[in-house]
Amino acid sequence: MTCYQCPDCGYLYDEQVGCEHEGYVPGTTWQAIPEDFPCPQCFVREKPDFIVQNTAESDKSNKNDNATTRNTV
Numbered sequence: 001m002t003c004y005q006c007p008d009c010g011y012l013y014d015e016q017v018g019c020e021h022e023g024y025v026p027g028t029t030w031q032a033i034p035e036d037f038p039c040p041q042c043f044v045r046e047k048p049d050f051i052v053q054n055t056a057e058s059d060k061s062n063k064n065d066n067a068t069t070r071n072t073v
């Protein structure tokens, strides 16, 4: 089972858990999710935007970009 994370709010779709709130029972594979599936948490991102999370390998390659606000003096 694979997890997919929303790049915007961090919502995690777990195939093992599914999204019963949206009508996807536990075990619903990501492939079974329609392409226009919106993030159930922020409704901003859709399925193609989600990032694959490899649960088998703990690869810490996604660093959190700190939005540095430049102070214009």
Ligand SMILES: [Zn+2]
Binding pocket: 006, 007, 008, 009, 010, 011, 039, 040, 041, 042, 043, 044, 045
């Ligand atoms: Zn989201």
